[in-house]
Amino acid sequence: MERRSLLAGLPLALATPHVARAQAWPSRPVRLVVGWPPGGSVDILARVLQPRLQAVLGQPVTIENRAGATGSVGAAEAARAAPDGHTWLVAVDSHVILPSVMRLPYDTRRDFAPVMLVGRGPLVVTSHPASPWAGFPQLIEAARAAPRGSINYATAGIGTLMHVAMVQLCNLAGVELTHVPYRGGAPALADALAGHVPLFVTNAPVGGPHVRNGALKGFGVTTRDAWRDLPGVPSFHELGLADFEAPTWWGVYAPSGVPREIQSRMARELTTILAEPEIKSRVEALGMDVLATSGEPFADFMVSEMERWARVVRENNIRLEG
Template sequence: MTMWNTEGTRRGVVQAAALCAALLLPTWGFAQAAYPTKPVKVVVGYAAGGAVDAVARTIGQALSASLGQAFIVENKPGAGTNIAVKSVIAAEADGHTLLMAANALAANMALYQPAPFDAERDLVPVSLVGRVPVVLAANAQTPYANVAALLRAAKDKPGSISFASPGNGSTPHMALELFERTAGIQLQHVPYRGGSPAITDVIGGQVPLIAVNALEVQPHVKSGKLRVLAVLSPNRSAIFPDAPTMAESGFPGFEASVWYGLVAPAATPKAVVTKLHAEVQKALQTKEVRERMTQVGGEVIPGSSEMFAALIKAERQRYEKLVREANIQPD
């Protein structure tokens, strides 16, 4: 019978174990340190040129510079971003396929039945990036100079005033549904397939109001065709410094923003997620990224991956309640 009771045998076992660890650890460490080993694809569930696309390209450029590999934005619009989300969930979980997600990631689990995915199970949050406020704007020729004027008109003739949005279940649509309930008014929703056609009809006078993200209305406000009645952010927007917040317009605490953040397939190695998170946090501190976010009407939001996970969960719960109460259906 072999006995493990001699000092020499014990010493031999310990040395053998240490040798195995020494052989394995450098390989594991090298694999993690080498990430990324090829170009990284950042999937966006919206067409090129919009706010999410602009944010993804801004962060991608910063990560390319710091990590030495190209971060390539791939636009996959369709099905309310579900096509893009599902493609990332199905991708190899090695950190080389990421999703620049926005509010739809949380909202779609309530909007679509059966739910197309479970973001909290199928994806891992990497880092929140920032947010851009939703704005309530009007055709400049309308009599609605501010939120107070709109409220008076809406209460005089409930349901007679319509507003355009980028689509059923979009963040701006949800924001105005919340506002209607908060203000005790009834507006008529006119959904479009995207912000651009909605803006075109508001400028043309077919619809008097629009709810959309700040970036998309900026050029039309500058040209005098649209008037911002309120920004739905906690603070005034850098690109619309003269426009009051909804809180300043009589609704303290009311806020609705489009948030953006990177997520990855759920099985992505923790070391890769940690490295990506750290690099995004560094990028958010740079002058270039902060200036670019300001240009698109937003702000950066540094924070932990856990904070981002908590936001996704809270947003899902908020949208579930709103979708149920307002009976909102996807396009």
């Protein structure tokens, strides 16, 4: 009887150190590493989450912008961090596209654990109001009549979803446009608003407010249907590019060695925060649907996105220098 009692208590005894470790975390300030400059969608999202995370974790939470190389500079910084739960990476979809585009100082699958798929929303193809095209059909007509590649489009960088989705979109439309990569969405936006680039492919958090106030024209969105906050802007599926869909998305990752119980606690805290009405409405107002998907479903989604866009990269010979 005594032996059975001891054995019955063994799982709890074994679990106790893990539970205690999760409860003791964090023991010092927490970093959210963002691989993009201030003003981009990843930075904006991190700054929405930061105050609430700080409140629930009971430690200062800082945002560290490590911009460069389409977010990979920040990812490398997070991958090098001690796997103790005090450094997390907030990233956009390009995090899983980059392995196909450039040589990285880390392995995306091996060195990162997907913790939370925060949300997703549309990319939007925009143009300056002074451009000669009333919409996407007129742009395609002009591109077919002009020398191949003579019309440029700007994005936040090589290997972003804006870049590879636009390549796929051009393939479906039968045209070739020239990609002009910037070092982040904010500097690309500045040139788009000034009319220095004829087209700008971006996400709703960055481009949406300027489409709504008329500073940019919205030609189309990459969700299957028109987006609720961009009235009058059709989806490319609705424009006749059947079944084209390429929503952008944002996630939170841990360095892969972070103990699973700490990853789980961070996922629980983020789930709770994203369900709060004020935070949920703020995130949705940015231009994304809150998903709050954690664990294996996020890991499976991440792999499927890596495989999908790797095919586009290979078929179009997209490289860092291209």
